[in-house]
Amino acid sequence: LPPTLAIEVYTDREVYGTVGSRVTLSCSFWSSEWISDDVSVTWHYQPDHSREMYSIFHYAKGQPSIDAGVFKDRIEWVGSPKWKDASIVLHNLELIDNGTFTCDVKNPPDVVGKSSYVHLQVQEKGAARAGLVLGIIIAVALALVIVVTILILLIRYCWLRRQVRVQREL
Numbered sequence: 001l002p003p004t005l006a007i008e009v010y011t012d013r014e015v016y017g018t019v020g021s022r023v024t025l026s027c028s029f030w031s032s033e034w035i036s037d038d039v040s041v042t043w044h045y046q047p048d049h050s051r052e053m054y055s056i057f058h059y060a061k062g063q064p065s066i067d068a069g070v071f072k073d074r075i076e077w078v079g080s081p082k083w084k085d086a087s088i089v090l091h092n093l094e095l096i097d098n099g100t101f102t103c104d105v106k107n108p109p110d111v112v113g114k115s116s117y118v119h120l121q122v123q124e125k126g127a128a129r130a131g132l133v134l135g136i137i138i139a140v141a142l143a144l145v146i147v148v149t150i151l152i153l154l155i156r157y158c159w160l161r162r163q164v165r166v167q168r169e170l
Helices: 125-169
Strands: 008-011 014-018 023-025 027-030 040-047 054-060 063-066 075-077 088-090 099-106 116-123
Touching: 008 099, 008 116, 014 023, 023 116, 027 099, 054 075
Parallel strands: 014 116
Antiparallel strands: 008 027, 023 088, 040 054, 040 099, 054 063, 075 088, 099 116
16 A cells, blocks of 8 residues: 555634634645545634633534534534635634634545644724724824925925025026
8 A cells, every 4th residue: 555645734823803703714734635525624722821622613524513612603614625625714703712723634544644723813893993093193193294394395495496596696
């Protein structure tokens, strides 16, 4: 039998969301084997500041299954194993959702490989708006500085032209 290669799983390192919104936890994989009907996907969740890890989602034999727990009514399967996609969407984010999510894919006989981890950071809606407001304030302040600088240079240029004209007349 030829040796099988390890399955490779890829996720983003960090994903950001705001309370009440939704976020896609992307997970893709590469397998040296044909994607079989036996492909399985498992997502785990480890809350920040906790050693506990919880199974939150499982896909096997073409059927998605959402585990009981904090995400029970908030997970949506958007993956497609035939396209090597094992992504899920989390709806109605809450601050307690902050943590590390693990995507694990098996495609027998290609079952050896490392899981991939993505950290979710959920922020209050106001926190995102505060950054936006601060950015707008800084942009407006910079625009004012540029306009004032241009006006000063324009006034100085006109004043110097006038001085040159006055000196020619003398």
